[in-house]
Amino acid sequence: MKSPFAIAIHGGAGTILREQMSASLQQEITQTLEAAVRAGHQHLEQGGDALDAVVAAVTLLEDSPLFNAGKGSVLTHQEMVEMDAAVMDGQQRRVGAIAGVKHIKNPVVLARDVLLHSEHVFLIGEGAEAFAFAQGHTYTEQDYFFTERRYEQLLAMKASDQTALSESVYPDDKKYGTVGAVALDQQGNLAAATSTGGISNKRYGRVGDSPIIGAGTLAENGNVAISATGVGEYFIRYQVAGEVAARMRYLQQDLVTACETVIQGELKQVGGEGGLIAIDQQGHIHFAMNSSGMYRAAIDRDGVCSVKIYADE
Numbered sequence: 001m002k003s004p005f006a007i008a009i010h011g012g013a014g015t016i017l018r019e020q021m022s023a024s025l026q027q028e029i030t031q032t033l034e035a036a037v038r039a040g041h042q043h044l045e046q047g048g049d050a051l052d053a054v055v056a057a058v059t060l061l062e063d064s065p066l067f068n069a070g071k072g073s074v075l076t077h078q079e080m081v082e083m084d085a086a087v088m089d090g091q092q093r094r095v096g097a098i099a100g101v102k103h104i105k106n107p108v109v110l111a112r113d114v115l116l117h118s119e120h121v122f123l124i125g126e127g128a129e130a131f132a133f134a135q136g137h138t139y140t141e142q143d144y145f146f147t148e149r150r151y152e153q154l155l156a157m158k159a160s161d162q163t164a165l166s167e168s169v170y171p172d173d174k175k176y177g178t179v180g181a182v183a184l185d186q187q188g189n190l191a192a193a194t195s196t197g198g199i200s201n202k203r204y205g206r207v208g209d210s211p212i213i214g215a216g217t218l219a220e221n222g223n224v225a226i227s228a229t230g231v232g233e234y235f236i237r238y239q240v241a242g243e244v245a246a247r248m249r250y251l252q253q254d255l256v257t258a259c260e261t262v263i264q265g266e267l268k269q270v271g272g273e274g275g276l277i278a279i280d281q282q283g284h285i286h287f288a289m290n291s292s293g294m295y296r297a298a299i300d301r302d303g304v305c306s307v308k309i310y311a312d313e
Contacts, residue, residue, distance in 0.1 A: 147262025231272055
């Protein structure tokens with residue numbers, strides 16, 4: 001009998017309303033989410049490890065202009081892209097994280113290279129890029145990441161001196177478009193990956209929760225793997241991923257109880273909007289959010305694929 005394996009992904013949480021979503025855009029989003037989760041699941045089905053599965057899924061999301069990571073990253077106040085990512089292997093608790101990179105096409109792949117080939121676990125800025133080029137990554141011009149939609153979003157925020165953490169200038173501004181994946185492989189190993197362009201109009205080298213282990217990303221065998229999305233400052237302050245894991249490990253809470261207690265309870269009480277995806281050691285998957293939606297997809301331990309957008313689905 002095969003050991004259970006499963007994968008879940010997200011494309012960000014936030015203010016996602018049916019009345020503001022065209023049928024064509026919704027179809028494009030759901031098709032991309034399904035393609036990404038199937039890419040990761042294929043690795044698992046063939047006996048591959050969870051780490052490669054989550055990287056495969058997130059890479060596909062980074063290559064899409066629809067999500068705030070890689071190609072679709074938002075712009076900083078200086079009209080540039082600065083991206084962060086992290087991966088974690090639950091078997092040996094190995095970590096690779098990077099922040100503030102500007103010329104790397106797939107930050108999640110670089111994060112995995114940090115995990116596999118660096119004595120360090122977290123590299124930033126020019127140093128992270130120097131390591132990337134030494135590992136064979138090619139230099140990617142900023143023009144590759146530029147999209148008219150993100151530029152218009154930035155101009156609107158500059159005009160009102162806001163970031164995407166402020167009250168929304170227009171509906172699209174309150175989608176915290178981090179992307180991520182969690183998986184359990186046939187060997188019983190858990191892994192998580194998260195990648196983001198951060199928040200529009202950010203300044204001063206701001207870094208959110210995505211590359212912070214225990215805040216936006218976490219994987220530990222025998223317990224849980226988590227990737228979060230939302231207002232990063234809150235997810236760091238309340239150590240969201242670590243809190244869920246601790247509740248499961250020390251209080252013996254089940255996956256759903258731990259996730260909902262943190263997202264709908266502790267985080268919501270202090271105004272921290274967002275959500276997370278999580279998978280436990282048995283391959284059970286849960287999506288938790290206190291926002292109106294979260295782009296998400298999964299292929300569960302029975303091989304059933306689901307793709308959802310809104311919180312009431």
